[in-house]
Each structure stands twice: as C-alpha cells, then as structure tokens.
Amino acid sequence: MTADRGTPHVHIIGAGLAGLSAAVRLAERGHSIALYEAAAQAGGRCRSFHDAKLDRLIDNGNHLMMTANTAILAYLDLIGARGGLTHPQAAVFPFLDLANGRSWNLRPNRGPIPWWVLDPKRRIPGTGVLSYLKGLRLAFAGSEDRVTDCLDTQDPLWRCFWEPLVIAALNTPANEASARLLRHVLAETFAKGEGACRPLVARHGLGPALVDPALAFLQDRGVAIRFNQRLRRLDTTGRRITALDFPNQAVELQEQDWVILALPPQAAQALLPNLAAPLDHHAIVNAHIRLPKAPDWPFAGAEGPVPEVPFLGLIGGTADWLFLRDDVVSLTVSAASRLAERPNDEIAAALWSDTARALGLDAGDQPPIRVINEKRATFAQTPAALRLRPAPRSAWDNLLLAGDWTDTGLPATIESAVRSGEAAAKALTLP
Ligand SMILES: Cc1cc2nc3c(=O)[nH]c(=O)nc-3n(C[C@H](O)[C@H](O)[C@H](O)COP(=O)(O)OP(=O)(O)OC[C@H]3O[C@@H](n4cnc5c(N)ncnc54)[C@H](O)[C@@H]3O)c2cc1C
Known part of the structure; x- marks a missing residue:
C-alpha cells in the first residue's frame, strides 16, 4: 500500500x-x-555506509547479537527480513590469547545446566571447576554492586572470560559496571544454554540486515520518512x-x-x-582493514564448518573482537574511552598489529584502514x-x-x- x-x-x-x-x-x-x-540516513548507532577509502560497504562497528535476542528476531520476522542475520550451527566462541598464542573455543552445552564446566577439554585453559563456581556470587549481587565487587579478578577465568564478557555486554569497565545488569545478561543467555547463545551477525552489514528492510516496510505502508x-x-x-x-x-x-x-x-x-x-558514556572504537585478498580463516574448530562471518575473541592485545567479511577484517575495542583519545593512525597501527598476529599476516605491510571512533557508543552502565x-x-x-x-x-x-x-x-x- x-x-x-x-x-x-x-x-x-x-x-x-x-x-x-x-x-x-x-x-x-x-x-x-x-x-x-x-x-x-537511518540506523543511528547501528548503520552501514560505503567507505571510499576501502571501496567497501562497512558498518560503523561490529555488532554481535545472540539467539537470545527474541525482540530483534520478532522485529525481523515482522518486516520479513530474518535472513539478514546468520548464526553458526552451534554456539561456539573461538578465542585467541595474543600474549601467549593459546587458543580455545568457548562452547556452552544445551540446556540450562552448564555441565561443560566439568569437562577439562571444554573449560578455558588454566581454569578449574572452582573458577566457575565462584561466579555464583553474582546471584547475590546487590543493586549497588559493581562486577569487581562480586567476582575474583585474580582467578584465571577473569582475564579470559569475565572481563571480556563484561566489556562486550556492558561497554563499561568491570570496576564501574553494574553486577546486577551482568547477572541479567547471563540469565537471558548462558543460563538458558547453547540455543540462546548462538552468535547472530549481520550477513551483509547492519543496514541491509536491520535498517533497509524496515524502511521498505514503512514506505510500503505509506509512512512519511523525513x-x-x-x-x-x-x-x-x-x-x-x-x-x-x-x-x-x-x-x-x-x-x-x-x-x-x-x-x-x-x-x-x-x-x-x-x-x-x-548521560555518562563510553566509546567503542572500530577499525576496518581491507586486505589484498580474503585470508584463510585459521580458527575452524571441530564443531562444524567455518561460519559465514567468522569472528574471534582476542585477549592480550588492543582489540576485543575480530570479524572477517571476505577481504575486510573489522576489529572492535569496547569500553575504549581512553583509546578513543589517541590519534587514528596510532589506533590503526595497534589494531593492524593484532590482526597480523591473529591471522598470521606480514605485519610490515599495513593495508588501508578506516578507524571509526564512536565516542558516545552507549551510556556507562x-x-x-x-x-x-x-x-x-x-x-x-x-x-x-x-x-x-x-x-x-x-x-x-x-x-x-x-x-x-x-x-x-x-x-x-x-x-
Ligand atoms: C560501535 C558500536 C558497536 C556496538 N556494538 C553492539 C553490539 O555488538 N551488539 C548490540 O546489541 N549493540 C551494540 N551497540 C549498541 C547499539 O548500536 C545501540 O544500542 C542501538 O543502535 C541504539 O539504538 P537507538 O535507536 O536507541 O539509538 P540511536 O541509534 O542513537 O538512534 C537515535 C537516532 O536519533 C537521531 N537523532 C538524534 N538527535 C535527533 C534530533 N534532535 N532530531 C531527530 N533525530 C535525532 C540520531 O541521528 C539517530 O539516528 C553498539 C554501538 C556502537 C556505537
């Protein structure tokens, strides 16, 4: 109509x-x-645009969603656009520690009981069952508690799981972030098991997946968009x-x-x-790097084929996450207010160094990089x-x-x- x-x-x-x-x-x-x-254009903090420097459609930043995000899925169903998001066949989060080269897959199991923590082969390297049990302290978090009031920052699980999770989910340093809000995230995701934790990624970018189909839906219904x-x-x-x-x-x-x-x-x-x-806020910094050709993805686990948009959690470098779309690598640094103050060429060099180490590329040959600095990415949670x-x-x-x-x-x-x-x-x- x-x-x-x-x-x-x-x-x-x-x-x-x-x-x-x-x-x-x-x-x-x-x-x-x-x-x-x-x-x-529409989309606000979640948008795509053609970047002349890279000659590619890029997003303002990598956006990771999860199958637990039922409102997003219902929104996409309503506008007939569920196909714009893709997820791997199972919830698998590959990680690489750039400090020591160690890599592992975080693989929650089906159902609400996290028996995967009992399996040494599935646990994060260096952690024991006790590391995970200590997380139960979050169940008793008070309304004023920050994450670091509830969790053991000296435990090996802190650096490889809790801290990256807090930064990714709350975009706020753990010593400021609300412990109750983190508990809520866990209740909606990990506590529901693997089916709620499959990572959803926009196949061809955020605009084509989440914004353009909504605009078409509205235009078809005669809505004035100004x-x-x-x-x-x-x-x-x-x-x-x-x-x-x-x-x-x-x-x-x-x-x-x-x-x-x-x-x-x-x-x-x-x-x-x-x-x-x-009104207080934190930045998220992203860098998009156009490589001369699509690289091989070295992190395929035993859990199935390489996902359509492969991604990797990084520990021990500057970036938190690395995504690969054909020949474009995109890196994200959350809770990045301090990094955001540095000049773009310094940010680009640091994130290229992470990329070269993660993907085994020649670090001497820095390709074109677009840095996007969203200073007010989210409010400080x-x-x-x-x-x-x-x-x-x-x-x-x-x-x-x-x-x-x-x-x-x-x-x-x-x-x-x-x-x-x-x-x-x-x-x-x-x-
Ligand atoms: C780099 C980055 C990475 C992120 N990563 C993730 C992620 O991995 N997963 C996730 O779920 N979320 C992520 N987020 C958060 C997510 O993008 C936001 O939560 C979401 O897009 C906010 O949508 P919104 O409509 O509330 O606000 P906005 O997107 O800010 O929309 C507000 C709109 O209002 C417009 N506007 C402002 N002032 C006026 C005015 N006076 N008159 C008219 N229009 C006005 C703006 O231009 C904008 O289009 C990320 C955000 C950023 C910036």
Missing part, C-alpha cells in the same frame, strides 16, 4: 533501531505515522506537547496526536532539560546510571520515550533499543 494515510497521529523522532521498531509496530497496526531523522530533520524544540502547554520545531517546518499537533522521542539520552535531555537520563533510566511514559501525556538507554532492564544494545520501541508503541492509545 502506498496511499498517504492523512495527517500523522504519531510523530516518531529518531530513526535508529528504537524509532524503527516503534514505527514498524505502529504501521503494522495501521496507524498513520511520520518518522523524522536528523541524519541523512531525513535531515533535526528536532530543535518541543512546545508544551500544560502536560501536552503542542508543536515540533524542525529547521524547515513547524508541526502543530492535534488533540489526539502523540510523539515518540527515540533519541540518544543526550539529545532527549537537550530537548527536555528536566528529564533525568544517564553503572549502578547509579541504571537508576536514571526512564520508563516509556513521560511527564507529558502525549510523549513517550524510547531508546536503548530507557528502562528495558537490558544493557544498551540493539535488543534493548528494539524492545524500547515496542514498549512505546504498546503504551500508546489512539482512537
């Missing part, structure tokens, strides 16, 4: 995953909506939003109209100065910040909030963004 549905009743501001998730739910219900985005529209001001009368001010247009709201603000916390707070929001996460309903009767930073109970991830958009769409009552 391409017909215009008349005056929009729901104005969604922000076309990241939270805004797109709200939009597709409401479009499915037949509501008339308009979507406004400040940038020239790019280069940065909301500058919200006008209010009493407890209602009455107008939206964009650079080239002012939108007067009717009595029955709603607004969903699906913005990053800093942008939401700039528009609503009294809004309590978690500390106990204090979690208390500032707002519910979808705001102090204004016709304004709802969405975004990965709102109170979804999850870390600031795509799953959180998608769930927040769903929650906002659900909270809205229209004639």
Whole structure:
C-alpha cells in the first residue's frame, strides 16, 4: 500500500533501531505515522555506509547479537527480513590469547545446566571447576554492586572470560559496571544454554540486515520518512506537547496526536532539560582493514564448518573482537574511552598489529584502514546510571520515550533499543 494515510497521529523522532521498531509496530497496526531523522540516513548507532577509502560497504562497528535476542528476531520476522542475520550451527566462541598464542573455543552445552564446566577439554585453559563456581556470587549481587565487587579478578577465568564478557555486554569497565545488569545478561543467555547463545551477525552489514528492510516496510505502508530533520524544540502547554520545531517546518499537533522521542539520552535531555537520563558514556572504537585478498580463516574448530562471518575473541592485545567479511577484517575495542583519545593512525597501527598476529599476516605491510571512533557508543552502565533510566511514559501525556538507554532492564544494545520501541508503541492509545 502506498496511499498517504492523512495527517500523522504519531510523530516518531529518531530513526535508529528504537524509532524503527516503534514505527514498524505502529504501521503494522495501521496507524498513520511520520518518522523524522536528523541524519541523512537511518540506523543511528547501528548503520552501514560505503567507505571510499576501502571501496567497501562497512558498518560503523561490529555488532554481535545472540539467539537470545527474541525482540530483534520478532522485529525481523515482522518486516520479513530474518535472513539478514546468520548464526553458526552451534554456539561456539573461538578465542585467541595474543600474549601467549593459546587458543580455545568457548562452547556452552544445551540446556540450562552448564555441565561443560566439568569437562577439562571444554573449560578455558588454566581454569578449574572452582573458577566457575565462584561466579555464583553474582546471584547475590546487590543493586549497588559493581562486577569487581562480586567476582575474583585474580582467578584465571577473569582475564579470559569475565572481563571480556563484561566489556562486550556492558561497554563499561568491570570496576564501574553494574553486577546486577551482568547477572541479567547471563540469565537471558548462558543460563538458558547453547540455543540462546548462538552468535547472530549481520550477513551483509547492519543496514541491509536491520535498517533497509524496515524502511521498505514503512514506505510500503505509506509512512512519511523525513531525513535531515533535526528536532530543535518541543512546545508544551500544560502536560501536552503542542508543536515540533524542525529547521524547515513547524508541526502543530492535534488533540489526539502523540510523539515518540527515540533519541540518544543526550539529545532527549537537550530537548527536555528536566528529564533525568544517564548521560555518562563510553566509546567503542572500530577499525576496518581491507586486505589484498580474503585470508584463510585459521580458527575452524571441530564443531562444524567455518561460519559465514567468522569472528574471534582476542585477549592480550588492543582489540576485543575480530570479524572477517571476505577481504575486510573489522576489529572492535569496547569500553575504549581512553583509546578513543589517541590519534587514528596510532589506533590503526595497534589494531593492524593484532590482526597480523591473529591471522598470521606480514605485519610490515599495513593495508588501508578506516578507524571509526564512536565516542558516545552507549551510556556507562553503572549502578547509579541504571537508576536514571526512564520508563516509556513521560511527564507529558502525549510523549513517550524510547531508546536503548530507557528502562528495558537490558544493557544498551540493539535488543534493548528494539524492545524500547515496542514498549512505546504498546503504551500508546489512539482512537
Ligand atoms: C560501535 C558500536 C558497536 C556496538 N556494538 C553492539 C553490539 O555488538 N551488539 C548490540 O546489541 N549493540 C551494540 N551497540 C549498541 C547499539 O548500536 C545501540 O544500542 C542501538 O543502535 C541504539 O539504538 P537507538 O535507536 O536507541 O539509538 P540511536 O541509534 O542513537 O538512534 C537515535 C537516532 O536519533 C537521531 N537523532 C538524534 N538527535 C535527533 C534530533 N534532535 N532530531 C531527530 N533525530 C535525532 C540520531 O541521528 C539517530 O539516528 C553498539 C554501538 C556502537 C556505537
């Protein structure tokens, strides 16, 4: 259907995953909506673009999801795009320790009882059963506890499992990160067994997998999508939003109209100065390296064929994760606020060195590298910040909030963004 549905009743501001998730739910219900985005493209912190230096489509950063992310999968089913994500046949996370060359596969087993920790061949090298049992301390984490209050940082499991997990899942150093939030991640993933832990990766990039099909779904339903529209001001009368001010247009709201603000916390707070929001943040740095040709992937385990988009966890270097898409290697460093302050050529050199060591390439021949420095990748997921996460309903009767930073109970991830958009769409009552 391409017909215009008349005056929009729901104005969604922000076309990241939270805004797109709200939009597709409401479009499915037949509501008339308009979507406004400040940038020239949708996707926000989860986007793809053609990079002229590498002459390849690249993502702003590697994004790893898991089969536990049921909201993402439901979103993809709704827009008919489940095929954009791929996962290996089983949950296998290969790791390499660059400090000593040791490699292993983290392989949780089926079902909720983690018997794999009883098998010395499946345990992480240097760890014993006791290392894993100590993790049970997380079950008793208080609301103010940080991860390092609950876990033994001297145990060999710390460096090879807990610390990389905290950094990847919470993008916050472990001595700041909320222990309860980490417990929640474990409850949704490892505690459910292998089936919930299969790593989901965008086959051809984030835009083609998660963003473009949503835009097509919305366009097919006559939704107006307005790019280069940065909301500058919200006008209010009493407890209602009455107008939206964009650079080239002012939108007067009717009595029955709603607004969903699906913005990053800093942008939401700039528009609503009294809004309590978690504003401290951490960076994620990514580097994309175009190799002269696709290299062999040396980490195929005994668990099956090399996945479509192979990836590797790295310990003891600068990078945390390495992904390979044909001839492009992409590396991620999370909780990287200090690294993000260094010049790009230094970052590129450090990440190329990790790549050459991991893939056995000649380190002397540095290929073209694009560094992408997302300084505000996510909010700092500390106990204090979690208390500032707002519910979808705001102090204004016709304004709802969405975004990965709102109170979804999850870390600031795509799953959180998608769930927040769903929650906002659900909270809205229209004639
Ligand atoms: C490098 C990187 C790696 C990541 N890795 C992972 C990962 O591995 N797994 C995972 O699940 N998550 C990951 N994340 C987090 C994930 O990308 C975010 O949680 C998610 O994309 C947030 O979506 P959102 O819609 O809440 O916010 P955003 O994506 O920030 O969307 C907000 C949108 O609002 C727009 N906007 C801002 N101000 C205005 C305004 N005034 N008017 C109109 N529009 C405005 C912005 O341009 C943007 O498009 C990563 C993030 C980064 C940056």
